[in-house]
Amino acid sequence: MFKQILIANRGEIALRVLRACREMGVETVVAYSDADRESLPVRMADKRICIGPAPGGKSYLSIPNVVSAAMLTGCEAIHPGYGFLSENESFAEMCRDVGLIFIGPPPEAMGIMGDKVEARKAMRAAGMPMLSGTDVLRSLSEAEAAAARIGFPIMLKAAAGGGGRGIRLATQPEEFAHVFTTAQSEAREAFHDDGVYVEKYLGRAKHVEVQILCDNFGNGVYLGERNCSVQRRHQKLLEESPSPNLPEKVRREMGQRAIEAVLAIGYRGVGTLEFLVDEQNNYYFMEMNTRLQVEHPVTEMVTGLDLVHAQLRVASGEPLSIRQEDVHMNGHAIEFRITAEDPEMDFRPQTGVIEEYFPPSGPGVRVDSHLYRGYEIPPHYDSLLAKLIVWAPTRDEAIARGRRALKEFIIEGVPTTIPFHLRLLDNPLFQRGEAYTNFLAEHSAEFALKSR
Numbered sequence: 001m002f003k004q005i006l007i008a009n010r011g012e013i014a015l016r017v018l019r020a021c022r023e024m025g026v027e028t029v030v031a032y033s034d035a036d037r038e039s040l041p042v043r044m045a046d047k048r049i050c051i052g053p054a055p056g057g058k059s060y061l062s063i064p065n066v067v068s069a070a071m072l073t074g075c076e077a078i079h080p081g082y083g084f085l086s087e088n089e090s091f092a093e094m095c096r097d098v099g100l101i102f103i104g105p106p107p108e109a110m111g112i113m114g115d116k117v118e119a120r121k122a123m124r125a126a127g128m129p130m131l132s133g134t135d136v137l138r139s140l141s142e143a144e145a146a147a148a149r150i151g152f153p154i155m156l157k158a159a160a161g162g163g164g165r166g167i168r169l170a171t172q173p174e175e176f177a178h179v180f181t182t183a184q185s186e187a188r189e190a191f192h193d194d195g196v197y198v199e200k201y202l203g204r205a206k207h208v209e210v211q212i213l214c215d216n217f218g219n220g221v222y223l224g225e226r227n228c229s230v231q232r233r234h235q236k237l238l239e240e241s242p243s244p245n246l247p248e249k250v251r252r253e254m255g256q257r258a259i260e261a262v263l264a265i266g267y268r269g270v271g272t273l274e275f276l277v278d279e280q281n282n283y284y285f286m287e288m289n290t291r292l293q294v295e296h297p298v299t300e301m302v303t304g305l306d307l308v309h310a311q312l313r314v315a316s317g318e319p320l321s322i323r324q325e326d327v328h329m330n331g332h333a334i335e336f337r338i339t340a341e342d343p344e345m346d347f348r349p350q351t352g353v354i355e356e357y358f359p360p361s362g363p364g365v366r367v368d369s370h371l372y373r374g375y376e377i378p379p380h381y382d383s384l385l386a387k388l389i390v391w392a393p394t395r396d397e398a399i400a401r402g403r404r405a406l407k408e409f410i411i412e413g414v415p416t417t418i419p420f421h422l423r424l425l426d427n428p429l430f431q432r433g434e435a436y437t438n439f440l441a442e443h444s445a446e447f448a449l450k451s452r
Contacts, residue, residue, distance in 0.1 A: 001316050002026050002077050005103070006049075006070040007041070009081030010060065012370045012387065013292075014041035017079050020308035029073045031066060033059035035378040040370045049073055054380045060084040063091050070100055077101035077315060083382065086291040087114055103315040105290050109267045113288040117159050117197050120285070123273075126261035128285040131276070133199040143180050146198045148173070153203070156180060158187035159195040164234030166190055169201060204436045205276040207231065208243045208283065210258040211299045213310055214267045215320045222255035223299050223307075224329045228274075229435045230424065232347065237417070237440075238424065239295035240334040241302050243277075244395055244433025250281050259324075262288075269314055270296075270307055276437075294337070294387070297368060301333035301391040332395040334402050338369075338386040340377050342415035343447070349383040352376070352414040360408035364391040364401055367409075377414060385416065395433065399425055423447055 004027040007014050014030060018041055021028045030045035035054035042048050049069045052059030059065060061084055070078050078100055080086035092107035104110070113119045117136050124130060134146045136159045147154050147170065156179060158166025166187035170179040180196070188194040207228045214220035227243035228236045242251065258273040272289045296307050305322075314320070341347040354375045359367040369386030377385070390405055392398040403425050406418055424430055427446065429439060440447065 001318075002101075002312065004029065004046075004073070004075050005077045005079055005312075006031055006066070006073065006075040007045070007081070008060065008066045008070075008078050009084060009086075010036050010039065010041065010370075010381065011384065012368045013081040013083075013294075014039075015044065015370050016368055017081060017308055018044060020306065020312065024309060024312060026312065029069070029075055031060075031069045033380075035380055039375075040372060047073060054378060056084065056380060063088070063094055066091070067094055067098060067100065070095075071098065075100070077103050079103040079311070080291070082291050082294055087289070089114055101315055103269070103311055105267050105269050105271065109262075109265050110290045112265055113267075113271075113290050115159060116157060116161065116287050117195075119288055120197075122265055123261055123285045123288075126257075126264050128257060128261055129283065130285045131200040131202060134197045136195040136197055138184075138195055140177060140180055143196070143198060144173075144176060147176055150198060150200050153201040155199045155201045156183040156196050157199060158183065158191055158193070159197050160191040160193040161187055164231075164236075166196065167234050171201075202276050202278055202284070203438075205278055206243070206435075207236075207274065207437050208246065208254070208277050209272045209274045209289075209293075210255050211293075211296070211307075212259050212262055212267070212271050212273065213307070213314070213320065214259075214262060214269065214271075215314045216268055216317060217319050218263060219320045219323075220259045220263050220267070221320065221322060221324050221327055222259045223303050223305065223327055225251060225254060226295055226298055227433075228295065229437050230430070230440065231437050232440050236295065237337055238335065238421065239298055240332065240395075240398075241298040242329055242332065246277070247281055250277075250283065254283055270311055294384070295335050297366060297387060297389045298333040298335045301366070301389060302329050302331055303327060304330065331391055331393045332398040333389060333391045334398050336388040336402065336406065336421045337384060337417070338388060338409070338411070338421075339383040339417050340385050340414045341383050341417055343417060343420040344415070347417070350377070350414045351379045354411065355413035356410055357412075358408075358410035359386070360388065360405035362405070364398075365405050366390075371411070385411065399431065420447060 027046045029047040051065040085091040089111045092102040095102040153171040168183040211223040226241045230238040366389040390401040
């Protein structure tokens with residue numbers, strides 16, 4: 001096991017990794033920007049090092065700064081968390097070149113799965129079902145021809161993308177040129193690559209993802225699945241495990257196919273394969289996230305496994321200590337993403353000082369957060385403030401527990417999405433487990449929130 005690692009991230013995930021390291025006797029160095037000097041992870045770290053000014057491009061996204069920080073402080077490995085450099089193939093290669101261990105997959109596997117078109121090719125070769133789609137497109141004429149061949153409605157997606165950016169829906173040929181130009185522009189701005197691809201659009205689909213874990217010795221397990229269908233503009237707002245109303249046969253088949261596919265490309269560490277599931281429970285591969293997911297706690301709650309502990313063990317060279325028959329799903333877990341966004345103002349991100357902070361507690365309640373009273377939310381980063389995770393023996397009980405915990409959760413000083421989640425839990429479609437990826441857009445009037 002490592003003696004000391006660099007945590008190259010911020011906020012709740014930096015704190016999550018720090019706590020796991022402390023439980024395993026691993027010392028931590030937290031890399032931070034000027035904006036995060038007074039953050040909780042920095043305060044709690046064994047050591048700390050500033051890697052630049054507030055803008056992410058000059059700190060958390062700067063490969064030279066992060067690698068230099070690890071080497072200067074004598075770290076053996078770097079944990080990238082999620083976001084920032086966590087899926088950057090060049091960063092993983094740089095770590096390897098200078099003798100640092102990247103706590104994640106090999107850069108070769110990351111390169112295959114990080115390019116959405118290459119990922120589709122690899123998964124198709126592995127026998128994974130998927131919707132009709134194309135290779136990378138850069139010209140409007142190519143894209144128009146592909147869209148006509150596949151048939152409307154279609155989705156345009158950034159080939160180098162993730163996180164819901166660079167994704168646009170075109171329902172008819174007349175709007176395609178505008179949608180293509182917009183998607184390409186968003187891809188260029190977000191990923192410095194204007195390549196997009198066309199994929200058949202599946203209406204009323206559920207978003208279901210499979211969590212996998214692999215070691216360096218060709219062993220791997222899948223750890224159940226999560227339903228992430230509650231989304232706004234392709235951004236997840238709530239996740240749960242197991243996925244409601246998914247037949248057991250489909251659940252097992254998705255998991256087995258997922259683990260076989262990633263082992264075929266030499267994958268290591270944790271990762272998530274994302275699928276669309278139609279109303280007949282046919283499933284189609286979309287993409288893979290080659291990192292720890294924001295929603296990983298729901299898997300931990302239903303399996304009893306610590307995914308960050310597992311990441312550290314695998315990266316340090318240990319073989320998996322569990323086999324597929326050791327993985328058991330117990331009860332139901334739901335994660336609510338609590339963000340500094342105002343639901344009454346189209347979820348506009350907010351900044352400010354946390355005037356009061358009181359997280360809920362009690363049986364089956366977990367809160368992952370870096371907040372404290374007096375914390376000032378910087379304007380430079382993601383708006384995630386906390387993740388509320390609840391567990392109960394059944395889904396109905398988990399919903400009831402979530403409602404209770406949300407009502408206890410006090411965050412004052414900025415608007416948050418807590419009122420939105422309370423309204424969501426009262427929605428009959430959600431209660432029946434029938435939410436689909438665009439159901440919020442189709443029922444937007446029902447979620448018009450009043451002041452608290």
